[in-house]
Amino acid sequence: MRADILLGLQWGDEGKGKVVDVLAQHYQIVTRFQGGPNAGHTIEFDNKKFILHTIPSGIFNPDTINVIGNGVIIDPYILQNEIQNLKQNNVTVENNLLISRKAHLILPTHRLLDAVYENSKGNAKIGSTLKGIGPTYTDKTARLGLRIGNIEQNTFYQHYRDLKEKHLHIVKAHQFDYLNYKIEGMNLEEYEEKWFSSVDTLKSLRKIDSEYYINQCLDANKSVLAEGAQGTMLDIDFGTYPYVTSSNTVTAGVCTGLGIAPSRVGEVFGVFKAYTTRVGSGPFPSELDDETGQKLREYGREYGSTTGRPRRCGWLDIVSLKYAIMLNGVTRLFMTKTDVLNTFQTIKSGIKYLHRGDAIEFVPFESSYERLEPVYKDFEGWQSDISLIKKANELPVQLNHYIDFIEKETSVKIDMVSVGADRNQIIKL
Ligand code: IMP
Ligand code: MG
Numbered sequence: 001m002r003a004d005i006l007l008g009l010q011w012g013d014e015g016k017g018k019v020v021d022v023l024a025q026h027y028q029i030v031t032r033f034q035g036g037p038n039a040g041h042t043i044e045f046d047n048k049k050f051i052l053h054t055i056p057s058g059i060f061n062p063d064t065i066n067v068i069g070n071g072v073i074i075d076p077y078i079l080q081n082e083i084q085n086l087k088q089n090n091v092t093v094e095n096n097l098l099i100s101r102k103a104h105l106i107l108p109t110h111r112l113l114d115a116v117y118e119n120s121k122g123n124a125k126i127g128s129t130l131k132g133i134g135p136t137y138t139d140k141t142a143r144l145g146l147r148i149g150n151i152e153q154n155t156f157y158q159h160y161r162d163l164k165e166k167h168l169h170i171v172k173a174h175q176f177d178y179l180n181y182k183i184e185g186m187n188l189e190e191y192e193e194k195w196f197s198s199v200d201t202l203k204s205l206r207k208i209d210s211e212y213y214i215n216q217c218l219d220a221n222k223s224v225l226a227e228g229a230q231g232t233m234l235d236i237d238f239g240t241y242p243y244v245t246s247s248n249t250v251t252a253g254v255c256t257g258l259g260i261a262p263s264r265v266g267e268v269f270g271v272f273k274a275y276t277t278r279v280g281s282g283p284f285p286s287e288l289d290d291e292t293g294q295k296l297r298e299y300g301r302e303y304g305s306t307t308g309r310p311r312r313c314g315w316l317d318i319v320s321l322k323y324a325i326m327l328n329g330v331t332r333l334f335m336t337k338t339d340v341l342n343t344f345q346t347i348k349s350g351i352k353y354l355h356r357g358d359a360i361e362f363v364p365f366e367s368s369y370e371r372l373e374p375v376y377k378d379f380e381g382w383q384s385d386i387s388l389i390k391k392a393n394e395l396p397v398q399l400n401h402y403i404d405f406i407e408k409e410t411s412v413k414i415d416m417v418s419v420g421a422d423r424n425q426i427i428k429l
Contacts, residue, residue: 001221002266003214005254007228009324011278013304013311014271015336017041019416020057020227021423023269027225029217030058031067031210033257034247035229036106036136037078038129040305045423048089051305054079056227060091069210069226070102071247071257073136074148075111076198077184077191083201093205100210101149107160108192109167110135111183116176126243127280129306137246139163148207151199211259218264226254232324233278240368243282251328270330270412272321274338274347274402277311279304285372286314286350300340317350317374318409323363325410333410336418338399339425344381347402350374351409379405387420392429403429 006023008014021043024030037053043060044050050060054074058064068074083093110132117134118125128134139145144163150156171178183191217224228249233239235249247253255262275296278284287293296302296313303310324330341347352359353372364372382396389395395403395417403414417427 001218001223002264003224003226003260004267005226005251006269008231009270009272009321010231010276011233012231013277014273015418016271017043017057019271019334022426024058024061024064027064028222029065029067029224030056031069031226032056032072033069033226034071034253036073036133037075037131038133039229042305044421053082055082066097067210068099068103069258070100073104073106075106076202077195080198080201098206098208099148101207103148104136104140104145106132106136108188108195109164112171112178113167115181116171116174120174125281134246214258214260232327233320238327240282267331268329269332269334270325270328271334271336273336274341275316276314277302279309279311283367284312284314285353286317286374287312288314300337315348315350319353319361320363322410325412330412332415333412334416335414338417339387339419342385347379347381348376351377387425389419392427
């Protein structure tokens, strides 16, 4: 078998968690391959809402094995909270959560460093989630990091202390008042204590050499789904650098984040919203800084699931969508939050950018630094409630027109349209 991949084609928050939850019943293994608790995957069913940060979205299906791969970075404290929250809702992880020994650990001082770096950037802030993502991946690349497998070694505490000391050195050099900085409402010392007790909990979870595990599963014809976090436009290489996250969010990240060969990649499911959102700083050509943007935010409940920040909202951007499809080799598209557009008289989609007087159809290097003005195409809105529709043939003609247009522009079929937050509100095309 080959591993299928599901990832976001915009700036994250495309509704990946919901789609994975829907797909999970078809997969024996669901796995995360990059990112960390900067992610917030929201899943709703039976009038309950769950937000997953580290655990794969297949956890609600007791028959699905969930693997946190080597490319993921883990904060034990956040993971433990997540596990407890699931437990309170009778979802257990003992039997179906496996963690790669090679996944790196987010230390309390990584979170501190995140704040130090953001603070020092002044107006050029990335808008980081402050979960320690950048500093942890930095230490991984600098060959200083601590990994899950190190927890069981008796050198762990010394290694921890050495790294912490290095971090505090940087913190002090920035004259950052770390003694008064709060992490999860605690000062560093208090948080460290909680963090270490979470490390103890981690010891009881099942740890594996996930590259062997995944490859053996594929050899045994088991179905594997890799669940992306963040989105393509936040990719460290291809996103709107430097306003990006610190991992490869694209298909290629699956190979390094799980240890599978490119030839083992199967279908690539690309998830995008019927419009666009972004949380944090950085370029966003089709952003709407007006009433229409406000309406999208309100109807789409566009507030960050990890940080609670209001998300920036705008129209669908076909140029960057095509870029994302190219980078990922997307074979099927899933469009989410379509119902949010229910009341709009006119819906727009950016089909080109005006860049230094030219109309272009690609994402130029300068897109990170200069404002690109989108050229829009207008669509008539359907102006009806589609949230209860179950069958494709009941969709309004105006929506079909929008779907046809996107398929034609991207040369990829839209397989599923999501029309509400619940796992049942999904229409197969
Ligand atoms: P970091 O990954 O926390 O350092 O944040 C870097 C940028 O990526 C910031 O603009 C964040 O808002 C954004 N970001 C990180 N994770 C997510 C996510 O899961 N969804 C949406 N945006 C994210
Ligand atoms: Mg999210």
